Amino acid sequence: MSIIYVLSVAPHAGKTAAVLGLGEFLKEKGVPFTYRRPLGGRPVEARGSITDGDALFVSRTLGLEIPPEELTGIVLSQEFVVEALQEGKGSLTERVVSLVRRAGESGKRVLLHGYGGFYAGYFLGLSAPHLLREIPCRVLLVMRYEGLESLDLLLKVLEDLGGNRVALLVNALTPELSEEYQGFIKPFIQRQGVKVLGEIPYDAVLAGVSVRELTEVLQARVLFPFEGDPLVEDFLIGGMQVDQAIRYFRRSRNFGVIVGGDRSDIQLAALETGARCLLLTGGLYPNEIILSRAEEAGVPVLVVEGDTYSVARRVERLSAEAPLRHPQKVKQARDLFVQHLAEDLLSEFLEI
Numbered sequence: 001m002s003i004i005y006v007l008s009v010a011p012h013a014g015k016t017a018a019v020l021g022l023g024e025f026l027k028e029k030g031v032p033f034t035y036r037r038p039l040g041g042r043p044v045e046a047r048g049s050i051t052d053g054d055a056l057f058v059s060r061t062l063g064l065e066i067p068p069e070e071l072t073g074i075v076l077s078q079e080f081v082v083e084a085l086q087e088g089k090g091s092l093t094e095r096v097v098s099l100v101r102r103a104g105e106s107g108k109r110v111l112l113h114g115y116g117g118f119y120a121g122y123f124l125g126l127s128a129p130h131l132l133r134e135i136p137c138r139v140l141l142v143m144r145y146e147g148l149e150s151l152d153l154l155l156k157v158l159e160d161l162g163g164n165r166v167a168l169l170v171n172a173l174t175p176e177l178s179e180e181y182q183g184f185i186k187p188f189i190q191r192q193g194v195k196v197l198g199e200i201p202y203d204a205v206l207a208g209v210s211v212r213e214l215t216e217v218l219q220a221r222v223l224f225p226f227e228g229d230p231l232v233e234d235f236l237i238g239g240m241q242v243d244q245a246i247r248y249f250r251r252s253r254n255f256g257v258i259v260g261g262d263r264s265d266i267q268l269a270a271l272e273t274g275a276r277c278l279l280l281t282g283g284l285y286p287n288e289i290i291l292s293r294a295e296e297a298g299v300p301v302l303v304v305e306g307d308t309y310s311v312a313r314r315v316e317r318l319s320a321e322a323p324l325r326h327p328q329k330v331k332q333a334r335d336l337f338v339q340h341l342a343e344d345l346l347s348e349f350l351e352i
Contacts, residue, residue, distance in 0.1 A: 023058075034106055040075045210232070224291070
């Protein structure tokens with residue numbers, strides 16, 4: 001049984017994008033494979049079974065016919081976690097190991113999709129170190145390099161990986177850190193015996209948030225129907241004077257504006273400079289002129305409770321944690337995977 005386990009040093013590093021990239025690569029090479037997620041944290045119902053939403057998305061995107069009840073070993077619903085903390089759940093490892101063994105019985109490669117950071121699920125005995133003792137595999141480790149703290153954690157993870165064969169993918173590498181990483185960090189990592197398959201640069205599309213995600217997470221009120229699901233790559237705070245705001249907005253692309261519901265001057269400036277959506281804070285509604293202009297231009301207007309600063313902080317967290325679901329983000333992730341990973345190193349790691 002050939003197993004590739006996609007794990008990350010820390011949460012929200014890009015595991016889903018890496019799994020999709022590996023799946024597309026295996027399909028292109030004509031290598032049969034299947035997919036499973038040992039541990040998941042987004043409970044959804046599918047065909048009468050509870051499974052993980054990310055796992056369901058990945059399997060459907062890759063065109064894999066996998067029964068929902070076979071996709072995920074353990075789904076961390078709120079009820080499950082509370083019960084585990086209060087009463088314990090006993091050993092859950094065998095449930096996950098059995099899922100992986102059943103997947104391997106098909107004779108296909110098995111792609112495993114990690115959950116959270118490397119130590120997520122430790123309180124249940126289901127963290128990566130626990131499962132790797134029972135599941136011999138190759139590990140693709142995904143990491144965002146954000147400074148020396150990232151290197152410290154990577155070295156600890158490599159130590160805990162033991163004898164498993166490991167390759168590293170560095171994701172969302174910013175221009176500010178690229179020279180430091182290429183000059184000092186990458187050579188150091190390679191001297192530890194780790195193959196680096198490539199570096200994917202930071203990309204505004206992948207960091208974008210769709211308007212529907214904003215609506216759901218912020219529990220916003222949508223003031224009129226809109227077509228499609230616009231992707232917002234950057235969020236600007238409309239707290240300055242109008243002339244400054246216009247210059248600020250014109251330098252941006254695919255942007256949304258977070259602004260007080262009583263700032264009609266900034267709202268109008270945003271609409272005239274191509275904003276993709278307006279987030280109006282304070283629970284305040286815009287005047288009829290703004291609403292009419294926005295509806296005519298097809299720019300969604302969302303009304304959100306809370307002050308501008310707190311809403312901006314929530315949006316910032318959402319940008320870092322938003323799942324890879326939007327079709328534009330999926331396509332961009334695939335394109336970047338192809339462009340920035342060394343095909344020969346990837347083929348060698350996958351043994352194809």
